[in-house]
Amino acid sequence: EMAVSLSLQSLGLVLLAAILLQTIAVAVSFVYFNRVLSTMQETFSRSSVSCLINANLRSDVENSSEEKKGDPCWQVTQQLHHHLEKTMADRFQKEISTAMRNEMTGAEPSRTSGVRGVPLPKVAAHVTGVVSSTEPPTADGNDPLISRGYLGERIREWEGHRGLSFLENMELRGGELLVPRAGLYYIYGQTYFRLPSSGEAEGGEEEAQLVQYIYKKMSSYTVPILLMKSSRSACWPRGPEPGLFSLHQAGTAFLQPADRLFVTVSNVSAMEMDGRASYFGAFLVG
Template identity: 80%
Template sequence: MAVSVSLQCLGLIILAAVLLQTIAVAVSFMYFNKVLNTMQESFSRSSVSCLINANLRPGLENSAEDKKSDPCWQVTQQLHYHIEKMMADRFQREMREKLTGVMPIMSPGVPLPKVAAHVTGVTSSTGHTTADGLRSSKGYLGERVRAWEGERGLSFLQNMELREGELLVPRAGLYYIYAQTYFRLPSTEEADGEAKGETGEEEGADLVQYIYKKMSSYTVPILLMKSSRSACWPRGPEPGLFSLHQAGTAFLQPADRLFISVSNVSAMEMDGRASYFGAFLVG
């Protein structure tokens, strides 16, 4: 009988111990859960407070070491880094989309702009209009370059027309316009007295490139850009090679026309990779 009572007491003690341990674990779990929630809310409020109260400009009141140890400074620095990275990526993507259509050989397979043209030089014995170096009777300087190719090789026309060496603008907007002309000056052994001047005293040549636009409402062409350089006549058997390049933007209206003139069209090297001009709509 005494043994039975002892076993019952032992069972009650064990049961009480298990209940106390369960209650302790439950209370500990609730306590730590409450502490974690409190810490999370405090961290969220501090993060929002950092974003609301942060000064975007670098402060002068704290040293660099104090800033690095400040959690708010770390949060704002990370945010600034991600914002700057997103803006830089977007800017590069937009600029790439605008400039890939300038030359088709630069980005094969990339769709061209809605309005664009790139025309290249082509050899032609009757494709030039000659004029004096001074302003001609037609109102422009230099000699017109008419021998341009718009459909074969590296050239293309995208919603623009090429008429007698002129690019016809189809719609109003801001256009990016560019041109390059390549010159081959004969050497002193090849050039005769007429090419260098009757007295033979001329030591060089002035190479000039003009970009003009013609408007239907104005009879005289308007000079948009000009590029020039002074080149010396090459001495020796090899010819002298020189190039002029220029580019810029201009606002054009429908039916405006663009054309190129140079100081000495007979000296141009009309290779499609050396002499070309074009334009495309920016916006």
């Protein structure tokens, strides 16, 4: 019985020693392979960075010979080049598609005001001459300048809804455009004149002074403020045909809510109120 007991103890010690040796071998192998893997990763990273630093992507792509295709550096730069090319092509295609869609639908790119990313509301107006009227535009009479506060004769009849005219977030009252929002506005106007023939009378040709004014009227100030002025001298025609002349002007001005814009001319009775020749407008730009 003692012999059997000794044999079992010896067998247990042998098995324990074998397990211990196997554990040590696994631990040593794990440490060894872990170091080898770390060394390989570091070497690959350094080589990849070196490829990116020293490589010329364009020349590498153009000179893609059979010898270079087996070079790891060439493969890295080739993959990077394709990735950059695909990213840029996708972005360019997206921008082109958006621009084409806006062009087809008539949409305008969003404008921004002082706050980045905040769209600027559409505020615009284009009013035209009243083509249906056979009478000359309504004038203010012969009131002196001191009682009116402005030069010329006011044009009180504009069309704001038909033909080429439109009003977007602006109102037209008595020939005046009402400003709804503070900001920088682009203001423009054109007036068209038809001067009748003076005949073959003696005394030579006479000159007519044609002047166009654009005024701003503020609620806090009683006298209108002259924003811009355009003028020219025209000779009265002597032949059978009338003389045709136009005045055009445009500019920018900072306007406040409730400001009013209106147009005056020196010879309102000679105006041709064709909507394509006589017009007036403004729109918010910033």
